[in-house]
Amino acid sequence: MLQRYSLSFLLSLCFLFITSLSAAQPVITNISPATGPSSGGTTITITGSGFTGTTAVTFGTVPAASFAVSSDSSMSVTSPVHWPQVVNVTVTTLEGTSVANNRSFFTFQGNWQAYCTDSDGFVWAIDVPTNTVTTSIPIIFDSNSTALAITPDGSQVFIANN
Structure with a gap:
């Protein structure tokens, strides 16, 4: 026995069927390493x-340097600057x-350096995470020198005189 159905009913069934076949939005369950x-x-x-x-991977608002999808559940990503x-x-x-969920975060760590001076006229750059001296910078002071300032990247040293 054949039954008659309205066109809107049949279209609704098609929509439900097609929607159930479509993929869901991506979900991140782990990032390794996370720093x-x-x-x-x-x-x-x-x-x-x-x-x-996948069309894009972003770290905050910054696009990944590169990414490659291995499978529907795994990908390899290179972090950006x-x-x-x-x-x-x-x-x-x-x-x-x-x-966002508690497993979708990545921590960008800075290159933290400390600078120390000594009585011999050197500034020592120390890598804080490893607690090692990375470089020494000879500084020539005279009797008028009162202050020393180093740029955050360590590329320039400024000496203030009286």
Whole structure:
């Protein structure tokens, strides 16, 4: 026995069927490692689901240096250059963008250095994470020198005189 159905009913069934076949937006379940230098270049593995067809990976608002999708649940990503900060990593596909969760964050660590002077006229740069001296800078003071300032990247030293 044949039954008659309205066109709108049949279209609704088709819509439900097609929507159930479509992929869901991506979900990040792990990032490893979850830290790297602010200079970028860290190769990280992102695991989760819905990665097929990935069009972008971002660290905060900064695009990844590169990415390669291995499977629907795994991808390899190279971190970009970024200022020291904790950021949410997002994966974007045609289905949408992943939502932040407690496993989707990456920490960019800075190159922290301390500078010390000695009585022999040297400034010593110390790498804080490893507690090692990275360089020494000879400084010539005269009797009028009163202050010393070093740029954050250590490339310039300024001496103030009276």
